[in-house]
Amino acid sequence: MNISNAFLILLNLFILLIAPFFVLGIIKKTKAFWGGRKGVSIFQPVYDVVKLFKKDRVISSSTSWIFNLAPVVIFITTLFAGLFAPMVFGYSIINIEAAFIIFSYILGFGKFFALISAMDTASSFEGMGTSREACFTTIVEPAFFIILGSVVALSNDFTFAGLTKIISNFGTYGVLVAIMASFALLIMLLVECSRVPVDDPTTHLELTMIHEVMILDNSGVDLALITWASGMKMVILMSLIANIILPYGLELKILLPLFLGILLILAFAIGTIEAAIARLRMSHVFEFVFIMSSFALVVVSLIAVKLYGV
């Protein structure tokens, strides 16, 4: 435990900023593998973002300053939220009590800008995408709070890092809670990062899109920032799952490979889900998102039993 804080901060920042590209690359590679293709290089997302940074922005004449500002806000809020989230070693760069509330509202602020920026373009597609995205977010949010709230109540550690203590401190209960919470967060990840079966990130059909359609008008640097930010969001949610699963108090040289390994496995799992099943019908997506809520209710009841007895 003699590692300095500065090193952990740098390590976490590095993972937060760089891992998104590789996570996306691995998902693509996995999909290609199951499809029997060679697929693009796992560095392709890096090349794409670099390319986008070199390109000009094309701004629709019907937009206002909101549209200009939104990509920056989305990127900064995601990065900022990432500072609160525990990454390697269960360590959050900003470790304060009730951080998960601040975390989700910072993300919420970013999403709010994404939504109004899409509405700002006055495109009927983007309006539809916005209404879908807002709707799913509304269902995801309470479930997220129920899970995080009950988990910290159990560990009695009101910082975000309390997630790491569930398995080590609460034995069988901890394992059950960890499994349920991880599955719920995995569903949240599929919804929030617009993956199959909720959304299809590779489709060209505007009418079926959710997240992709909201950024149809963004180009160049704006698109690069949004792509990067949505990758970061995926890494943040994955690291929450990793922190729930990984036991507390391991040494860094064991923990770091395990942590990255979990990211890799999750990326592989997402790719496999995308390859194996079809997308849900839009009206069935609600049912899918509600699965997360039911997992959350199981978590809360498990913890209530633990804390207050039967």
Place this chain on the structure above:
Amino acid sequence: MNYYVVKNNQRINLLDIPTIDFEILRAHLVATNLRVVAFFGADWGSDVKLFVALADDEKGEILLSSALINKSIKEYESITKDNHQYHMFEREFYEQFGIKPLNHPWLKPVRKNQDDYEFFEMEGEEVHQVAVGPIHAGVIEPGHFRFMCQGEKVYNLEIMLGYQHRGCEDLLVKKPSNQLAESICGDSLIAYNMAYSQIMEQLSGTEITTKAKLIRRIALEMERIAIHIGDMGAICGDIAYLMGKEVYAVTRTLVINTMLEISGSRFGKGLITVGGVNFDIDKKLSDKIIDVLSGVKKTVKQMTQAALISSTVRSRLEKTGVISKETATELALVGMIARSCGIEIDSRFDFCDEFYKDFEKKSFKATNDAYSRFKIRYKEIKESISFVKKLIKKLDEVRDENIIVSTKKLIPNSFALSIVEGWRGEIIHIATTNEQGELSRYKIKDSSFNNWYGLSMAVRNNGISDFPLCNKGFDLSYCGFDL
């Protein structure tokens, strides 16, 4: 006699077609329950001659009739208001000759004057319009779609086409060629080229060899196999079912690469010509075709079974874009889409020639939805593969024949009609010649001409996000409609 009865691919004297009073013809058309396959005008001196062809699918006959309308007459009582299947035909006739069908319920531009198009609009607090196209994401032809929605639910879809109107009918009259015929609709080029060649052969009284006929039909069935497999892959792609998308795409390539070996073009361009075919299929190549298709059949079977036991795939396909048999009959939908709605019409068997008469027309258990449209493709692929195998067996008997014969001059004052069942459905070509033995009118009707309106009906009351899936299931032609 109000009608002159002909078979498919039969040249007749233009003057044999009875010309009756328009009012009598109208009364007949309103009363009959026969399917209209052609309703078009031709310049006739100071008059416009209106030709009508009705199909009697049960007897395999085509009934021809005509009426003269003086050019000074600018309107007539619409047939559509009493018999809905004339809807598109009357709109097209109005656009081409300016004779207005009175009380037509939906008289809008077909291919020209898109600026004058008035869309159907709804008003209400939660009603919103979604305009898609004419430029789309991805590799799609141009067409404008206007949805009237409440939330996610589609109340009405209006489709405006005509962005690719090239005037193919007039071009064919001026300078008929196989190259032009196969450029009208790129995904059914064998069927188009075959219909055109059959028309020209009838008009000139050329009888082509059995071998050429067999090769044409092999190519037609291979086109059907290839496009159907590609479409099944595209349907899987639309619902993000990656496995299906990739496997079908690979399998389709095997089929079109075999086509490449036959004709030097993966889509069979340049294979069919007036008087026969340009490329022979020898013994070695026939064995190769049979070999490839056996493999294709196996892969398609495995993939389709895997797709149809996947609950997520079935959940997307089932009950999506339902179009009832009654609606399909009323709109006179044709081809594969009609068959997926339980209407058993297939011009290969209904207007049977010597090659298809040995084959049994198998019925299909239609469910009228996207699932039905997926499954009928699977059924037709299996059937087409067995057709090709049987056709190749027949080819062995006529190995010594020529593949091409020289053509003669067109016979003056003739009328010829050719129906070819492309993979979408019937493709109808009609041509007439004048006294000098030159083409005077060329009319084309793609099956999309009937079926586009069916798509509008299919998406009603469905989620707007299910539209691409419905659209892919129909997979209609833009350029075949626009001409």
